[in-house]
Amino acid sequence: MLFDSWDDLLRVLVMAGLAYLILIAAVRASGKRALSKMNAFDLVVTVALGSTLATILLNRQVALLEGAAALGMLVALQFLTAWASVRSGGVRRLVKAEPTVLLYQGRMLRDAMKAQRVAPDEMRQAIRAQGVGAVEDVQAVVLETDGSFSVIPRSQYGSGTALDNVRRSHLDPA
Template sequence: MFFDSWNEFFRVLVMAGLAYPILIAAVRASGKRTLSKMNAFDLVVTVALGSTLATILLNRQVALWEGAVALGSLVTLQFVTAWASVRFRGVRRLVKAEPTLLLHEGRLLHDAMRGQRVTPDEVRQAIRAQGTGALELVHAVVLETDGSFSVISRSQHGSGSAMDGVRERRTRHHDV
């Protein structure tokens, strides 16, 4: 059905006009991290915020104040979890994945790729996207906690201090 009634149409407009500023206020009060994509946990919270806003707008059985409480609760829980993960290692381990080394010194780490469900073609694509045409020119490829790939060329490796905290499984290396 394309259209129920003018009343519903105007209800959605009014709810959007009221709920949107509530969302903006909640996000601004909680800080920049609320809408970041730093890790999978942050992504889930961002999707949940969008879903909650949509429910507020489209479900007439959800009152505006109930939606505001839901948005505020999600933002508060995300803030508390992020705060605790910075201060407590156990919380950090619970909610955050570790970056994983997928290629080292030009050699694919097949066990690590298999463990992260990444194909060699995906690693090669990430390398090509950085403008590099040969695996042997790459020092490392890291699957980051947000699902992106970081490609570190041999010429940019330096001391390697950026690799601290990257999980390197003791795996067998395979030549490509």
């Protein structure tokens, strides 16, 4: 139960080192976006990479080159999907969520907050983290596609705003 053989242990150690190098090479080859903040799609790919790596290490039935091919294919598919989402709005909508305005002109948008499962205290925490003392001093709080909050103080809001890619229907306070 605790130990089968030295051969098995040696195999895991060698496979771990080699598979780790292959994974690092694949992630580096895919570019900086592979290491950026994750949206839901990126998280799924990351979990799949981890599961594949574990299978390579622990399953004697999977050869190193088979595992390397699987890792490479996952990274290539993630790269292809990211490439396509930059060039196609349909692909982008399929794999990425839209940012959601949760507060606009100092007023909390309760329906949007409920839909995104965000409590008022979480939004207040995000506002405080930006050094803003009053909710009324905030033009907008946006829940970004990676789950982070963006806080735009009224003093920094202007035309040509960062809210341009957010649907206007989200901006009507309820």
